[in-house]
Amino acid sequence: MGRSAVIIKSNPYGLVLNLDPELPFEELRLAVADKFRRSAGFFKNATLALTFRGRVLTKEQEQQLLEEIVQNSGIYVICIVDEDQETAEYYKKAVTHAAQKQKEEDGQFYRGTLRSGQILETESSIVIIGDVNPGAQVISKGNIVVLGCCMGNIYAGASGNAGCFAAALTMKPMQVRIADKMARSAIIKKTDTGDYPIDPRIIFIKDGHLQIKPISTETLGEYLA
Numbered sequence: 001m002g003r004s005a006v007i008i009k010s011n012p013y014g015l016v017l018n019l020d021p022e023l024p025f026e027e028l029r030l031a032v033a034d035k036f037r038r039s040a041g042f043f044k045n046a047t048l049a050l051t052f053r054g055r056v057l058t059k060e061q062e063q064q065l066l067e068e069i070v071q072n073s074g075i076y077v078i079c080i081v082d083e084d085q086e087t088a089e090y091y092k093k094a095v096t097h098a099a100q101k102q103k104e105e106d107g108q109f110y111r112g113t114l115r116s117g118q119i120l121e122t123e124s125s126i127v128i129i130g131d132v133n134p135g136a137q138v139i140s141k142g143n144i145v146v147l148g149c150c151m152g153n154i155y156a157g158a159s160g161n162a163g164c165f166a167a168a169l170t171m172k173p174m175q176v177r178i179a180d181k182m183a184r185s186a187i188i189k190k191t192d193t194g195d196y197p198i199d200p201r202i203i204f205i206k207d208g209h210l211q212i213k214p215i216s217t218e219t220l221g222e223y224l225a
Contacts, residue, residue, distance in 0.1 A: 005031035008039065014049035015075075017065075021055040032065050036073040047076045114138065114152065125164075134174055143167075149196055153177075162205045165223060167215060171201035178203065181210045 005028055007018040019028060050069075052062065066077055110128045114120055116135025120128075125142030136152035138144055141159040143166065150168035153175040157164030162179040175184050200215040204223050213219045 006035045008035065014051065016051045016053055019052060019054040019057075025061060029064055029068055033068040033072050036069050036075070040073040050077045113148070116152075132168075132173075140164075146171075156203075165202055165204040167200070167202040169198050169200050170196045171199070171203065171212065172196055176203055176210070176212075178205055178210060181205055181208075183210050 005020040005023050009016040009018065017032070020031075023031070050066075052065070057065070069075055069077060108122055108124055108126050110120060110126060111130065113130040114128070114132045114136035116133055119137045119139065120126070121139045123141050125144070126138065126140045127145045127147065128138065129147050131148040132138055132146055132150045132152040132154065134151045137155070138146075138152065139155045139158050141161065142156070143164050144154050144156045145166075146154075146168035148168070149170040149172065150166075151172045151174065154166050154173050155177040156166045157179040160179050162181070164178055166173075166176060166178065173185060175182065177183075201212055202215050202219060202223065203210060203212045205211070206222065213222075
């Protein structure tokens with residue numbers, strides 16, 4: 001049943017599923033599940049665009065088929081491409097655009113301590129699970145969150161976005177910059193290995209000036225206002 005009901009056509013960036021137009025949907029759903037279950041090793045958890053062809057599907061039916069594909073193959077379907085767009089180049093653009101959009105929305109994680117001389121640059125917001133030691137730099141076009149002690153240089157909103165913020169469990173940066181506003185510390189030195197207590201702080205721009213405040217419901221309300 002699966003071989004005739006579902007035919008898979010692929011290119012490096014996407015899949016076209018030719019579906020039997022007459023088969024009852026429940027049987028088609030099972031056929032899709034069976035087809036991708038048997039093909040799971042071939043796709044190896046790929047990130048792809050997808051096109052359904054051969055029959056008109058409701059949004060609910062599309063969703064059900066997507067769930068069968070993901071559950072039975074591990075493929076990550078990043079977007080659905082309209083049937084009239086078939087070339088590999090179009091699929092490449094669709095996948096690249098969707099992946100970049102997701103990256104911007106989700107941000108990134110960095111696990112580990114950044115030591116003196118290390119520079120971490122990112123196009124999106126970043127959460128650092130570790131410390132930023134004196135002499136290390138973090139540069140992000142989005143927000144910066146340090147789940148540790150921040151004693152190095154941090155630069156949030158590097159693209160000029162004054163709405164960005166920087167936050168840390170212990171905020172002792174040598175230098176902090178958000179968009180075009182910058183402040184330096186006269187205390188922390190590159191050789192500082194001090195053990196500072198946890199005191200969560202957030203830095204953001206308010207009324208044209210950098211504000212550093214304890215993280216609280218009131219402070220977050222002020223930042224979001």
